[in-house]
Amino acid sequence: MKPPPRPHMLSRVSALLAAALAFGACVTSSQAEVSYPAYARPILARTLLAQNGWTVSVSRADVAFGPLYLCAAQSGSATLCETAVGEILRVQRVDALAGEQPLGAVRGLEGPIRSAGYDMGITWFDTQTSATPAAAAPDGHSVVVEGVATRGADTVPFRLVVDAVPQFQGQRAVPTTKASGVVTSGDARLDVTFDVTRWLASVDFDEALARPERPAVLDATSTAHATMLVAIKALAPPKLTWGP
Amino acid sequence: MSARTLRSALVALALVSGAARAGAQPPDASTRPPAVRTRVEPSLPDGPRPAGRVELAVLVEASGEVSEVSVVASAGADIDRAVVDAVRKWVFEPATRDGQPVRSRIRVPFVIAARTAVPLAPPVSPTRQAARPPLAAKAPVPAQKRPAPPASPADAKADADVAPDEERESGGEPQVEEVEVAGVARKPSRAASDFRLDTSILGAAPRANAGDMLASAPGVYVAKPEGDAVAHRIYLRGFDADHGQDVELRVSGIPLNQSSHVHGQGYADLGIIVPEVVRRLRVVEGVYDPRQGDFAVAGSAEFDLGVEERGLLLKYGRGSFATDRFLAIWAPRGQAAETFGAVSVRSTDGFGPGLRGGLSGATNVQYKLRLGRAEHLLLHAAAYGARANVAGVLRRDDVSAGKVDFYSAYADPSARAQSAAASRVQVGVSFERRLAEQARVEAAVWFAQSDFRSRLNYTGYTQRSRIEPAWVGRGDLIEQSNADTTFGARASYRSPRPRILGLLRGQLEVGSEAKTSGIDQAQNLLRAPQNETWDQRVDAAARVTDIGVFADGLLSYKRLARLRGGLRADALFFDVDDRLGNFIPSFQKKTHIVGFRRTAAGVAWGPRATLELEPTRWLLGTVSYGEGFRSPQARQLEEGEQAPFAKVKSYEAGVTVNDEGLASGSVAVYETRLSYDLAFDPQEGRLERIGPTTRRGVVGVLRGKPTPFLDGMLSATFVDATLDSPPPPTPENPTPPYVSGQSLPYVPPLVLRQDVALHGRVFSLFDKDVTGRLGWGTTFLSPRPLPYGQSSAAVFLVDALASVRRDVVELSLEATNLLDTRWAQTELAYVSNWDPTGVPSRLPSRHLTAGPPRALLLSLTLHL
Known part of the structure; x- marks a missing residue:
């Protein structure tokens, strides 16, 4: 005998379906995306003391910075940090004689940052056949400093250019440098300090004095270039600090 | 449609529906036979004709539609054609197995009276043997005793008018000689989430x-x-x-x-x-x-x-x-x-x-x-x-x-x-x-x-x-090849x-x-x-x-x-x-x-x-x-x-x-x-x-x-x-x-x-x-x-x-x-x-x- 319909059973099934629907949007996820501003904070006295008693008066100091990749790994190299937790993709020209200035926005994820890798206006990406200066790089260089070096009666106007070139294709100019910060929200801010005073203080301008042309041009063939590069990369690299 | 034809249709419908109900208790409880839902009367040729019998093998699809009709017993080409054309228009409630429609094959005999045709037998239940999956066996089915269909007085009159001799021949019971219900063995369910999706x-x-x-x-x-x-x-x-x-x-x-x-x-x-x-x-x-x-x-x-x-x-x-x-x-x-x-x-x-x-x-x-x-x-x-x-x-x-x-x-x-x-x-x-x-x-x-x-x-x-x-x-064009x-x-x-x-x-x-x-x-x-x-x-x-x-x-x-x-x-x-x-x-x-x-x-x-x-x-x-x-x-x-x-x-x-x-x-x-x-x-x-x-x-x-x-x-x-x-x-x-x-x-x-x-x-x-x-x-x-x-x-x-x-x-x-x-x-x-x-x-x-x-x-x- 055919049993009578039991609509109440079906309505219970429907009620359970509705309950399931109510939970449909509940998901748990990992790191959230953030975006926060970055600022350049150059340190440069207009007159400073360099090696061998040279006093330097600076009339122009431009620094190219970027792109910047922030990594959670202890090393920010391309091979050890394939996935970044933050980045600034633009190349920004920083006027080291000016005050604080924006570097752009950091896009990334919440979480700890332990290292960084960056270029200084000259890139050699995977898809570039050679190292290439960015449009924003001052005169196609990483750093350009112009001024006058004075020691006693010797006065030498100079133009010092530095090219921070990646060592090989796919590498950053500064493959990895220590950084320490924890980003928990988009309220963060990144300050990048460029101690240009310490960079110039490492240069001996005797080399400039010996050069015939005026202003003396200290380029990639010069000792000053190498000295400055060591200062930029190792002695006083750009310092990254995170704050509210 | 003449009154006589109408009466015969009523009789046929009563037979079909009654028998379908009578047959609704198949030996295999999970299987139910097809039943006629829409029926079309044969339009027999004019003129005198002798009494006879047409028997059709009818294939009823899972949709209830008739897909194949073949003549098993003939009463002459003209009459066969008329009956076949009519049955092709029939629509069935399809046979079901475990509640799911399945294809079925039935035999439908018609008694040919002097001026009309009446289906003698409706589809009835498949036998246990015929329904046994997955053989889809075609098995002869003995005539089944079943209660007489509930008939109104008008039905009874029509019944008597139309096919008294044939009913006497068959003992007054509709007779079906073959039923096949197609299908494969339904594997037993293993969980509430064991789902079977059919063509429907x-x-x-x-x-x-x-x-x-x-x-x-x-x-x-x-x-x-x-x-x-x-x-x-x-x-x-x-x-x-x-x-x-x-x-x-x-x-x-x-x-x-x-x-x-x-x-x-x-x-x-x-x-x-x-x-x-x-x-x-x-x-x-x-x-x-x-x-x-x-x-x-x-x-x-x-x-x-x-x-x-x-x-x-x-x-x-x-x-x-x-x-x-x-x-x-x-x-x-x-x-x-x-x-x-x-x-x-x-x-x-x-x-x-x-x-x-x-x-x-x-x-x-x-x-x-x-x-x-x-x-x-x-x-x-x-x-x-x-x-x-x-x-x-x-x-x-x-x-x-x-x-x-x-x-x-x-x-x-x-x-x-x-x-x-x-x-x-x-x-x-x-x-x-x-x-x-x-x-x-x-x-x-x-x-x-x-x-x-x-x-x-x-x-x-x-x-x-x-x-x-x-x-x-x-x-990074990754080429992959795999031969197995x-x-x-x-x-x-x-x-x-x-x-x-x-x-x-x-x-x-x-x-x-x-x-x-x-x-x-x-x-x-x-x-x-x-x-x-x-x-x-x-x-x-x-x-x-x-x-x-x-x-x-x-x-x-x-x-x-x-x-x-x-x-x-x-x-x-x-x-x-x-x-x-x-x-x-x-x-x-x-x-x-x-x-x-x-x-x-x-x-x-x-x-x-x-x-x-x-x-x-x-x-x-x-x-x-x-x-x-x-x-x-x-x-x-x-x-x-x-x-x-x-x-x-x-x-x-x-x-x-x-x-x-x-x-x-x-x-x-x-x-x-x-x-x-x-x-x-x-x-x-x-x-x-x-x-x-x-x-x-x-x-x-x-x-x-x-x-x-x-x-x-x-x-x-x-x-x-x-x-x-x-x-x-x-x-x-x-x-x-x-x-x-x-x-x-x-x-x-x-x-x-x-x-x-x-x-x-x-x-x-x-x-x-x-x-x-x-x-x-x-x-x-x-x-x-x-x-x-x-x-x-x-x-x-x-x-x-x-x-x-x-x-x-x-x-x-x-x-x-x-x-x-x-x-x-x-x-x-x-x-x-x-x-x-x-x-x-x-x-x-x-x-x-x-x-x-x-x-x-x-x-x-x-x-x-």
Whole structure:
């Protein structure tokens, strides 16, 4: 005998379906995306003391910075940090004689940052056949400093250019440098300090004095270039600090 | 119509309906015979005629329509023709088995009076013998004593007027001499989430391929993001089953999953199935049946092939994006539904600006050879080939910025060089012999040969050559190739079902299944358009052998309780020739010859059990438990390693209510725990381990057939799928994309699906009925979590079809994505660089593969 319909059973099934629907949007996820501003904070006295008693008066100091990749790994190299937790993709020209200035926005994820890798206006990406200066790089260089070096009666106007070139294709100019910060929200801010005073203080301008042309041009063939590069990369690299 | 004819019609109707009611208590309670719903009177030739008798063999389709009528006993050509023409217009309530409509064959005798014709016998119930599956036996049925039909006085008068002599001849009882109810054995249910989808639901919405049929199963979402020549990606109840890693797929008993496929473990391409010959799809969500083998982690799906409507079918369709599809099915009359041949060919330019063009073809051939009353052979052969271009992934930020159109591809030689091609040939022979008391012997052997080659770029320009590290930035076009040759066999014996201790009945089935695969595979990086190989990632050969045994028992107590279950054990053996093993980086001194050959083995075993409690005929409670496994990728094994199978434990409890086929519903709660899961790694273009995972959820299903012309199914599946313990941070990857407790990526927590089919007579045209079909399927996916805290958008899709048929001609219009929703088939989050001239981002970014926009297909079908 055919049993009578039991609509109440079906309505219970429907009620359970509705309950399931109510939970449909509940998901748990990992790191959230953030975006926060970055600022350049150059340190440069207009007159400073360099090696061998040279006093330097600076009339122009431009620094190219970027792109910047922030990594959670202890090393920010391309091979050890394939996935970044933050980045600034633009190349920004920083006027080291000016005050604080924006570097752009950091896009990334919440979480700890332990290292960084960056270029200084000259890139050699995977898809570039050679190292290439960015449009924003001052005169196609990483750093350009112009001024006058004075020691006693010797006065030498100079133009010092530095090219921070990646060592090989796919590498950053500064493959990895220590950084320490924890980003928990988009309220963060990144300050990048460029101690240009310490960079110039490492240069001996005797080399400039010996050069015939005026202003003396200290380029990639010069000792000053190498000295400055060591200062930029190792002695006083750009310092990254995170704050509210 | 004359008064006499009207009276005779009333008598016939009374006979038919009365007898149908009388026959509604068939010997097999799960089977119900067909009954006449719409009857048309024969228009007999004018003039005097002698009394006579016409007997017709009538084939009633599962839809209730009459598809075949043949004359068994003749009363003359003119009268035969008139009666046959009339019966062809009859519409039946189809025979049913377990509440599901099935095809049936009946005999209808007519008594020819002096000036009219009256059907003597209506369809009655099938006998137990005739209904016994899966033989679809044609058995003579003795005349059955049944109560006289309830007749009004008018009926009685008419009865006396029309056919008194014949009724006396037959003892005053309608007589039916043959009834056949076609069908195959319904395998016992193993869980509340053991779903059987028939052609009514499978045919409700357009199905471009057999993989799309899976979408009607609760909790299933299927996509084809890598084009027509790459297998579906399947998401089932919280599992990202990729191309089959977590779903065991079979067609006519032959496994489709391929061991250690380079594109994904368990890769299974359903393109080999011609969708029109799928008559039933069983989807078991969970692992509860001892017959479920390797890759049955989320569950299993089995496609049963058969053609109910016999004859020759020719179909040609032309649709959007220059799509052409030709289909031919030949189902010789008089043969079993399993006997047919089908071929389909499809070509398309694909949506978007000509980036998804493809050509595919498949053929399925089966022949059921009866060896006796209880034995048969089933010969199966199928072949498939496809090649298609692939548009590939797009960064969502590039789409938003207008750098690339949603339906286009990057204007880049590497992106434009993507394609895939696949082929498969399989043959199989199965034997079945039914013994007394439901005992049975089965055996089968099969062979399959598959080839796969793809060139896909997921990441743009990020890779560095491992062979020559100075080579970098040449495009991450990953070429994968996989050639697989597999032999398999299975055999089983099911015992009779004797009584045990009086009230209990018991049964035991033991079986074995074995297969061995020879695999040759490679993965390289190509530089487009030069097609130069600039890195080698995989170059290996492997042999994988799986020997499985199972025992499955049944203990039942009347109709009230059934306990099914047993044990399955699989021993797997791996022999790997990794020709790039022990790789020597270019910066290291060469100390050995590259290559690493190794063997490994392991045993996976798991108990499975299902307890069914059926306190009433309409209420069924089910509790199920089972343990399943997924074999490892051979190349990832070390020498002598105990093969680390991924083990799954499934738990489910559910309740099913069934209102005699008019409506049914079920709700089940479940949990599955997987020892380690895999997720797609776009940098390698393959699956990588992501640790153990847990899924807890609830699934609800409503199935209704309130009228013969309306059928519908609605399901909702919610799952909370979480990562329990993903790989810990490493110096190389201190912030991995997965953290403990996070939602499993790519898996929609909520899946809703609705299928509705309407069919019936629309009107008459030139003395022929015009029947119509209208159906649609809707899918809703909630936002899918992605790695790195991102999530995809929700998706709502509607597919619909409409058709009209008059006699042998049918015109149909199919629409997929009817609302023209702009949607992403898949979304992933990872690092890529698709701008070779720009500054590359190394942040994980959302990538999508565009879903097809609205597409129409207009088809003309001839049913000959």
